[in-house]
Amino acid sequence: MSKRVAVLTSGGDAPGMNACIRAIVIACQKSGYEPIGYLHGYNGLLNQEFVSLSLDSTHNLIQQGGTILHSARCKEFTEEAGVKKAAANLVEAGIDALLVIGGDGSFKGATYLSDYFHGQIIGIPGTIDNDIAGTDATIGYYTAIDTAMSSIDKVRDTADAFERIFLVEVMGRHAGFLALNAALSSAADYVILPEHFESTDAELKNIITQIHAQRRLKGSVSFIVVVAENVWPKGLPALTEALNEAGITDVRPLTLGHVQRGGAPVSSDRLLATTLGEFAVSLVGTSSNNVMVGEVNSHPVTVPLDKTSDSKPLNSAQVALMKTIMNERYDC
Amino acid sequence: MSKRVAVLTSGGDAPGMNACIRAIVIACQKSGYEPIGYLHGYNGLLNQEFVSLSLDSTHNLIQQGGTILHSARCKEFTEEAGVKKAAANLVEAGIDALLVIGGDGSFKGATYLSDYFHGQIIGIPGTIDNDIAGTDATIGYYTAIDTAMSSIDKVRDTADAFERIFLVEVMGRHAGFLALNAALSSAADYVILPEHFESTDAELKNIITQIHAQRRLKGSVSFIVVVAENVWPKGLPALTEALNEAGITDVRPLTLGHVQRGGAPVSSDRLLATTLGEFAVSLVGTSSNNVMVGEVNSHPVTVPLDKTSDSKPLNSAQVALMKTIMNERYDC
């Protein structure tokens, strides 16, 4: 039986969202479903603003960053009146299933919506932060690691030339996934993570010890500290000043910022996005509802939407690796 | 107790081999081991050609393609006299453990060597082909996917401009991992895989059906066929000719070739290489012997070296995805 399947992208955009939209459209076409795209996140639901999606719209979409459906914050959607209106609009538009590509906040919205909308709701994890429980990775995460890593590779060139200390702030909201992986893969010398942050004093002491040990061992060389955003009180300027006060000068702060959200997705994100998009459509018409699709150990899984905000630990082997391979290597 | 740990790279080089060497050196330094690098694969063992590796040699090594230890084929090592000589040289050099970064053929050599050398032998999977059982991925595989994908992205530009058919040959030795993932992530229209190859006639018929269906549906558009190497008898020229004979003209063959082996590794390969290098060193001095280290479901594992040439299937979900999302999308 034919169905109308709606998709929207919400929250911070992430590379691979378009690849996921493409997979959804193709999978719908295969199943005889009619794919609809709501624009500007949940705002589109409130304003009944949607477009028809066809195979034509998917050509050369897999490699594009951003999202052709646009994204936006939506205050109105946090209130009951807004959510009721969205549910009514979905019914009016004859939508059987709504696919929401987004992160934590987007899934909270989806859960809220499910109180009033009785069609299917399926979440698809799309965020560079990887802070969604129930899936090994989120769409956009892999590309953001590579973008941050490549930027730090470039910073290393100039840090080496001047034997300088660089502080590089990496995104991740309140999670350290991106910072940890960017640090490991760029051979950074130190990383500050929300999950392992003790105190500014303890971290400062560690950094300074490492720098001194490294200089004793190798002479003056570059030293790169990756700092997850939202961890250090008052951010990089405060950390720079604290290091200066401790006699460590020639420190340069750099916030990578929004470049981490853009760009053509790397293959891992394209593959994840394609897998999850197709899997989400395969659930349309089944009893799966109010779930997020994810991938665990290379297999597609479903998780209740209200479990997706559970705490998600860093890979402990990676944390240990960081300690072994990197920042404590001079501690003998 | 201090130990001498030797490492060599053998077989086709792969991006991330240097990142692995770096991790080995740092892990050795942490454990108080002395790291040694044999040059030119197994030839180095035969010629007692090795260098000392220090922390200095690891700076800015994580991002370099190729292998600073060089690689080479080694015929002499397939004969008993050669292997005995290598074992004697290892003893003479006081090597406690030998780490071999390479693929299938390299591990066969390592197994052969274990008949005569009674120190530890540990394999580390390094090949862009991913055709090693006992590990989800091999070092270099992720980078090769991205390189092939980016090349096909570029080919798509010109294929679209001219609405042409392109045949793109991708590496992989006798396995379809690289071809399948490059095809999925570049939105190729068809893929020819060794694992699912029926006959030239059947594949030809499928390709032609797809092209006709696509042109019926969309008018004249580009069409990209990814072809795994060593599958089509007599290669791309033969396939081109067969298509021409079937009335499909404007076909362009392209063999991506050795560019797929080079380049700075992507983050996934740097992380895998770092994990496996460190894990291999952590096994030195334990009872683990004649094993390969690998990663399965994000956890480090060991596998007996003689199991690494077992058959390794493609991810069946990916194969299904390829059929759903891509080449059969016009068959209704």
Add this chain to the structure above:
Amino acid sequence: MSKRVAVLTSGGDAPGMNACIRAIVIACQKSGYEPIGYLHGYNGLLNQEFVSLSLDSTHNLIQQGGTILHSARCKEFTEEAGVKKAAANLVEAGIDALLVIGGDGSFKGATYLSDYFHGQIIGIPGTIDNDIAGTDATIGYYTAIDTAMSSIDKVRDTADAFERIFLVEVMGRHAGFLALNAALSSAADYVILPEHFESTDAELKNIITQIHAQRRLKGSVSFIVVVAENVWPKGLPALTEALNEAGITDVRPLTLGHVQRGGAPVSSDRLLATTLGEFAVSLVGTSSNNVMVGEVNSHPVTVPLDKTSDSKPLNSAQVALMKTIMNERYDC
């Protein structure tokens, strides 16, 4: 006074053609002209197949490879009847000026057309080959150099690992611009150029001398020969065989192929394309006719279309540099 300005892309596509289309559309909008895009090169003229171009179509166009107007060969356009029909169609469509983005063959077609079409005809040089006289560079040339160079950088990794000889065929039609610049910028060891090709015997002798000299000086190392297409009789297989016969084994041939035509344009091509597109529109309504716009010493110029196929020499300083810096460095 308002005018209808038509644009088409013809011949081999080149990165930056879209950036040029974008500049034309914006410049037309500024001047109050109406921009029209003919599709599929000269075929569009024959089939009266065109689309209206608006500012909407230019968003995010500057970074796209290929050409949204498509390109194609057009046999019918080499005959009088075809050209007359095209001229009649242009009149019927009310076109005041036709801008042709393409190469040598495209400009021959444009000149032919000018016998029958009495509106303005302005050529814009777009080809990766840079074989158009009257302009320092052609749109797409800079990107192709970088693409070829990056590919050779990757090949160098594997060539170094195995200390192998690689023969890399680079595009350029019958000109050596791309090959020479790719060779210089990738630190290739030898280059074979159409403009400086003496004989297969002389080149072979030189290559072999260089390889022997290099091996004497440095031991066994990698050696990369860049070969312009259409120079060596029977191509890379013949050169490989000739080297083998001379006792130089471990030679790998690699044809870079159509990847050189695609990809997002580099900044130099985007800037050139934007400059030339805007300049071409600025000539609409002036007495400039049957000219190509170009850039010489960073200034826009016009050249009669029939002078664009004049011989264009390589930069002699670059040729000398190649001899000094690269392939003859071991000849003492």
Add this chain to the structure above:
Amino acid sequence: MSKRVAVLTSGGDAPGMNACIRAIVIACQKSGYEPIGYLHGYNGLLNQEFVSLSLDSTHNLIQQGGTILHSARCKEFTEEAGVKKAAANLVEAGIDALLVIGGDGSFKGATYLSDYFHGQIIGIPGTIDNDIAGTDATIGYYTAIDTAMSSIDKVRDTADAFERIFLVEVMGRHAGFLALNAALSSAADYVILPEHFESTDAELKNIITQIHAQRRLKGSVSFIVVVAENVWPKGLPALTEALNEAGITDVRPLTLGHVQRGGAPVSSDRLLATTLGEFAVSLVGTSSNNVMVGEVNSHPVTVPLDKTSDSKPLNSAQVALMKTIMNERYDC
């Protein structure tokens, strides 16, 4: 006659400095000169800290960012005692010619040094800022444009997704070359340049007019303002606040920072660096002294060192183009 030729890199590092060092070493070897590398800029002269450079050190150097000779500021060199000591050290080391790769400040130092050192001094322009008179481009400039452009391409993805306004600060010291070219090639909507800055009020008014005009014409879309560093009083935070106060919210500031100094050089920088390095060595032993080598209209030239800090205007055609093509396109 054999000569000792010293080279150092000074001031901000730039991609291509290593390519230039490579060319110098090879050219020296061809001429029978002995190349020496001083470390850490002028500090190396003061501390008599140098290394011998050989062909071995040039392998795979062309593609590396940074500088293997390191760079540094050097306060002591601005005082007479320091400069005298440097001159004495050069004599002691038997240096016939000193090649200085750097920017404005480095050439001031070189001029100062020439009062006391009577060997040859030759400058080579290396800086991403392109603010050196007497040469069309400086080594590193092209790569920095591409790096900034690629970053802005990524920012465009997220700006489009959210229909946001982004302020992107680009390097350039006190010159607008980098900002103008990054803006033009990334299709930015507005650019703020030191050479054309009237007042904060005038610029603010223009930006706001453009944004309103664009939104009237196209609805809510992304808008990217490229801002040259050191132009806006108190930088991006102040500009963000000023826009907010004018009712333009959803503004995101981003400072690209030191990533613009690093990375593998693009082909144009490798070619320029190779040309200038070789040309500088060709001047050794001639009467050319206290000059900078440069390239004007694709030909190598020399300029007196004390003319290199003359004012260097932006390309007026580019400035006009920016106005025509970009920020004033909605002003009708």
